[in-house]
Amino acid sequence: MIDQSRETWITGIGLLSSLGEGVEVHRSRLNSGDAPVTDFNAFPSFLIHPLGSVDFDKQIPKKGDQRQMELWQRIGVYTAGLALTDAGVAGNEELLKRMDMIVAAAGGERDVKVDASVADELRTANNPEARLNERLQSELRPTLFLAQLSNLLAGNISIVHGVVGSSRTFMGEESSGVQAVQTAHARIRAGQSDLALVGGAYNAARPDMLGLWEFAHMHYRDAFKPLFAPDRKPGMATGTGSAFLVLESRQHAEARGAKPIAKLTHVDSARARRSAAGDVTETVRTLFANARKQSPKAGAIYSSASGVEPATAEEASVLKEQNLPVRAVASRVGQTFESMFVFGIAFAALAVAEGKLAAAMPGVPLETQGADGVESILISTVGHWRGEGIGVVEAI
Amino acid sequence: MANNAFRDSSGRPIVVVTGMGIVSSLGQGKEDNWTKLAAGVSGIHRIKRFPVDGLRTTIAGTVDYLFDQPVSAPVLSERLASLAAEEAIAQSGVGSKGNFPGPLFCAVAPVEVEWPQRRALAAEADAAQPYTPEVALEISARGKHPEWHELFLYGTVADHLADTFGTKGMPISISTACASGGTAIQLALESIRRGESDAALAIGTDGSVHAEALIRFSLLSALSTHNDPPEQASKPFSKNRDGFVMAEGAGALVLESLEHATARGARILGVVAGCGEVADNFHRTRSSPDGKPIIACLKHALSDAGMTADDIDHINAHGTSTPENDKMETVGLTAVFGERAKQIPISSNKSMIGHTLTAAGAIEAVVSLLTIEHQRIPPTINYAVPDPALALDVVGNSARDAKVRNIISNSFGFGGQNVCLVLSGEPA
Numbered sequence: 007m008i009d010q011s012r013e014t015w016i017t018g019i020g021l022l023s024s025l026g027e028g029v030e031v032h033r034s035r036l037n038s039g040d041a042p043v044t045d046f047n048a049f050p051s052f053l054i055h056p057l058g059s060v061d062f063d064k065q066i067p068k069k070g071d072q073r074q075m076e077l078w079q080r081i082g083v084y085t086a087g088l089a090l091t092d093a094g095v096a097g098n099e100e101l102l103k104r105m106d107m108i109v110a111a112a113g114g115e116r117d118v119k120v121d122a123s124v125a126d127e128l129r130t131a132n133n134p135e136a137r138l139n140e141r142l143q144s145e146l147r148p149t150l151f152l153a154q155l156s157n158l159l160a161g162n163i164s165i166v167h168g169v170v171g172s173s174r175t176f177m178g179e180e181s182s183g184v185q186a187v188q189t190a191h192a193r194i195r196a197g198q199s200d201l202a203l204v205g206g207a208y209n210a211a212r213p214d215m216l217g218l219w220e221f222a223h224m225h226y227r228d229a230f231k232p233l234f235a236p237d238r239k240p241g242m243a244t245g246t247g248s249a250f251l252v253l254e255s256r257q258h259a260e261a262r263g264a265k266p267i268a269k270l271t272h273v274d275s276a277r278a279r280r281s282a283a284g285d286v287t288e289t290v291r292t293l294f295a296n297a298r299k300q301s302p303k304a305g306a307i308y309s310s311a312s313g314v315e316p317a318t319a320e321e322a323s324v325l326k327e328q329n330l331p332v333r334a335v336a337s338r339v340g341q342t343f344e345s346m347f348v349f350g351i352a353f354a355a356l357a358v359a360e361g362k363l364a365a366a367m368p369g370v371p372l373e374t375q376g377a378d379g380v381e382s383i384l385i386s387t388v389g390h391w392r393g394e395g396i397g398v399v400e401a402i
Numbered sequence: 403m404a405n406n407a408f409r410d411s412s413g414r415p416i417v418v419v420t421g422m423g424i425v426s427s428l429g430q431g432k433e434d435n436w437t438k439l440a441a442g443v444s445g446i447h448r449i450k451r452f453p454v455d456g457l458r459t460t461i462a463g464t465v466d467y468l469f470d471q472p473v474s475a476p477v478l479s480e481r482l483a484s485l486a487a488e489e490a491i492a493q494s495g496v497g498s499k500g501n502f503p504g505p506l507f508c509a510v511a512p513v514e515v516e517w518p519q520r521r522a523l524a525a526e527a528d529a530a531q532p533y534t535p536e537v538a539l540e541i542s543a544r545g546k547h548p549e550w551h552e553l554f555l556y557g558t559v560a561d562h563l564a565d566t567f568g569t570k571g572m573p574i575s576i577s578t579a580c581a582s583g584g585t586a587i588q589l590a591l592e593s594i595r596r597g598e599s600d601a602a603l604a605i606g607t608d609g610s611v612h613a614e615a616l617i618r619f620s621l622l623s624a625l626s627t628h629n630d631p632p633e634q635a636s637k638p639f640s641k642n643r644d645g646f647v648m649a650e651g652a653g654a655l656v657l658e659s660l661e662h663a664t665a666r667g668a669r670i671l672g673v674v675a676g677c678g679e680v681a682d683n684f685h686r687t688r689s690s691p692d693g694k695p696i697i698a699c700l701k702h703a704l705s706d707a708g709m710t711a712d713d714i715d716h717i718n719a720h721g722t723s724t725p726e727n728d729k730m731e732t733v734g735l736t737a738v739f740g741e742r743a744k745q746i747p748i749s750s751n752k753s754m755i756g757h758t759l760t761a762a763g764a765i766e767a768v769v770s771l772l773t774i775e776h777q778r779i780p781p782t783i784n785y786a787v788p789d790p791a792l793a794l795d796v797v798g799n800s801a802r803d804a805k806v807r808n809i810i811s812n813s814f815g816f817g818g819q820n821v822c823l824v825l826s827g828e829p830a
Contacts, residue, residue, distance in 0.1 A: 049539065074686060107681070111577070112512075112556050113512045113513075113514055113556070116514070118535040118538070119534075119535060121520060121535070121538075122524075122533050122534050122535045122537070122538050123533075124520075125520045125521055125523070125524035125533055125538070126524060126532060126533035126534075128521055128524070129521075129524050129525060129529060129533070133453075133455070134521070135452060135453040135455070135613070136453055136455035136456060138517060138613060139453070139454070139455055139456045139457055139613055139617065140455075140456050142613065142614055142617045143456065143457070143617055143620070143621070146614070146617060146618060146621060147621075148618075148621040148622050151618040151619075151621070151622065152686050152687070152816070154512075154514075155512060155577075155579065155816065155817065156512040156556070156577040157577045157578050157579050157815070157816070157817045157819065158686065158816070158817045160681075160817060161681075161686055161816070161817025161818050161819075162686070164681045164682070164683040164817075164818050165683045165684075165685070165686065165818070168683055169681070169683075170680060170681040170682070170683050170695070170818070171680075171681070172679045172680070172681060173578065173679075173681035173817070173818060173819060174576065174578060174585060174589075175576065175577045175578055176574055176575060176576060176577075177510070177512065177556035177557060177575040177576070177577050178555075178556050178557025178560065178561075178572075178573075178574075178575040179555055179556060179557050181557055181572050182556070182557070182574075182575065184572070185572065185574050189574075189589070192593075192596055192598065193592065193596075196595075196596040198592060198595075198596070213535040213536065213538065213539040214514075214515065214535070214538070214539075216539055216542075216543075217515075217538060217539045217542030217543070218515065218542075218550075218551060218554060219551065220539070220542050220543035220545075221542055221545070221547050221548055221549075221550045221551040222545075222548045222551035222552075223543070223545050223548075224551065225543075275571060275572045276571060276572060277561070277564060277571060277572040277573070279565070391551075391552065391555060391557075392557060392561055392572075393557070393572050394572075395572075
């Protein structure tokens with residue numbers, strides 16, 4: 007028997023992406039069917055979804071704090087602030103003191119110019135190792151180290167917004183976002199937590215990160231085409247962005263009179279070995295079967311497919327079997343890794359809240375028109391390299 | 403209804419430890435490490451892995467006996483974790499080979515492309531042209547090094563460990579800086595308490611001592627520069643302490659519900675009685691000067707364990723040997739334990755092992771349970787000049803026999819991370 011007071015409600019959403027900032031902008035851009043915002047020139051031939059200009063002062067008032075962060079942290083801290091504000095929690099010290107936090111994170115920006123210049127000189131240096139020591143000691147900025155550390159996104163959220171109940175950072179690309187949501191959900195359901203902030207942030211405009219994906223030829227290098235379009239080339243078009251959710255037990259939300267956006271009823275994750283063709287298909291099929299038992303009235307799927315093959319084709323084959331309208335999250339905001347699943351949950355929550363799916367992308371057979379009044383949406387994630395996950399969001 | 407003997411005072415499943423493994427600069431395995439820790443042996447030495455020309459700190463507790471050639475940090479971290487987990491699972495006897503019946507919570511250091519790879523890419527570029535970030539991207543995209551993609555993903559170490567040990571589901575990779583090992587145990591504890599599984603594997607591993615990592619901590623003035631002799635550099639709670647010593651290692655623990663462990667007749671090594679966590683929002687690298695977050699963290703841990711300060715017999719300190727940490731840890735302990743703070747024996751394993759960063763919380767949990775097993779507290783070595791401002795009963799220089807039933811093990815990290823574990827002997 008499920009204790010209804012331990013339901014997980016989504017009471018706050020923070021969004022920042024190439025589409026803009028905040029819930030309203032995203033809702034209207036998703037519904038309008040406008041072409042996504044992409045950039046093919048910043049890193050020629052690499053298609054990314056870039057971030058527009060952001061007035062960071064609005065959520066990070068102290069310039070001193072901003073200087074201690076690199077862009078990935080600033081956008082994460084900013085977006086966490088949007089979520090806290092949306093939930094009516096911002097500035098409420100009593101709540102923030104016992105608010106839990108799980109951030110899904112990788113690492114932050116390096117000074118790529120210094121890196122390249124040092125690597126350049128070491129090609130001809132007589133004693134390259136000694137020269138490396140010398141240059142790093144004089145050119146690494148101490149604050150940059152803190153701007154790179156994975157757990158310092160959470161650390162900066164504590165400092166800027168005062169979330170201090172707990173602070174956990176999960177790593178591991180797409181999976182870490184699924185597990186952040188899954189762990190927060192499980193803790194709330196079990197009564198280990200009443201109020202939690204979860205999310206992540208990614209800066210796509212980094213040549214070193216593009217290089218990491220390109221070691222294995224995984225970045226998308228063509229004009230924009232939506233995911234699951236039959237003639238789309240493989241690869242992920244990465245996106246700069248951040249998504250955060252405030253998750254709350256129903257009991258706690260009702261007691262403080264918080265207005266719920268939607269409820270999160272199910273989160274599950276898995277790890278296909280991916281050593282044989284069909285591993286991913288099998289794993290995702292099982293995740294869907296279990297999720298649909300939990301939520302038989304599911305009316306759509308928000309997929310966080312990356313575009314890297316064969317994972318995306320294997321996912322697509324399962325999506326097809328579900329006979330539900332599909333919306334690919336990364337077609338709208340780009341592949342954002344750690345926050346990808348969180349974006350999916352947030353977009354699905356907005357959709358069930360108004361009973362209306364995001365506009366379908368033209369030329370994508372899986373993105374069929376949805377009927378109005380959708381009450382329940384499945385959110386799937388298949389990591390570009392590993393990790394599968396699913397969530398269910400329902401209207402309240 | 404579940405048997406009450408398997409539940410704690412709050413009605414939650416009691417979580418016990420049935421297997422432990424440890425690797426450090428002192429050696430591999432519990433026996434070797436315990437013998438040396440009890441004898442006050444230091445694992446800190448001059449760095450040989452890379453040239454230390456021009457560096458302010460030239461010492462560390464690296465683990466150099468596993469590979470003949472230099473390897474990337476994630477490769478060493480995985481190997482360290484593997485060895486520790488193998489020992490822990492073998493001792494526990496849970497599951498079968500390659501089939502661990504529960505999830506993996508793995509504290510691992512953040513990763514990124516390292517200098518050998520950066521230099522290799524630069525070497526592949528046109529030597530006549532300046533090497534820029536744009537050129538670096540172009541060379542990366544030639545596809546000559548597909549394996550570097552997986553090597554430098556943040557989830558890879560845990561993913562490989564999940565393959566090796568057959569843990570269930572997607573492993574969780576954790577980074578809470580120097581509290582990571584404690585957080586891994588905390589997540590495993592919470593998962594078993596929620597009834598999600600009967601067993602979980604918690605690992606903390608760190609093999610990331612390389613030149614840039616050392617320089618970064620050095621630029622933050624966090625490291626000891628007492629390079630000579632290396633074994634005397636780490637001196638927690640001493641008046642002349644001047645920073646921590648970077649080190650490598652791994653600790654692994656098999657956590658199990660008492661019910662599950664009892665049913666299969668497993669030997670119980672100890673109980674994870676409780677855990678506390680509080681984030682500090684004072685500063686990125688410094689603790690709140692009033693000590694409030696540390697105090698709250700200690701209190702949460704005690705209350706989670708259903709204990710009071712009087713129940714604690716020993717503190718396994720975070721004790722990094724930085725001026726800041728040891729002072730703030732003392733402030734916290736003094737506030738929570740009052741006059742007793744001067745009477746509870748406290749010791750820092752980091753005096754001998756160094757600061758294993760991501761692994762420290764897990765390694766020190768293992769040492770804490772060994773302390774209970776042997777009823778003997780390993781010393782804080784190099785305690786020649788006690789800091790009079792730190793009114794604690796430091797187990798200085800040589801091990802002390804003591805009646806130890808309940809231990810608090812502290813882990814604090816950059817980014818305001820605080821985790822305190824309460825570890826106990828066999829359940830009554």
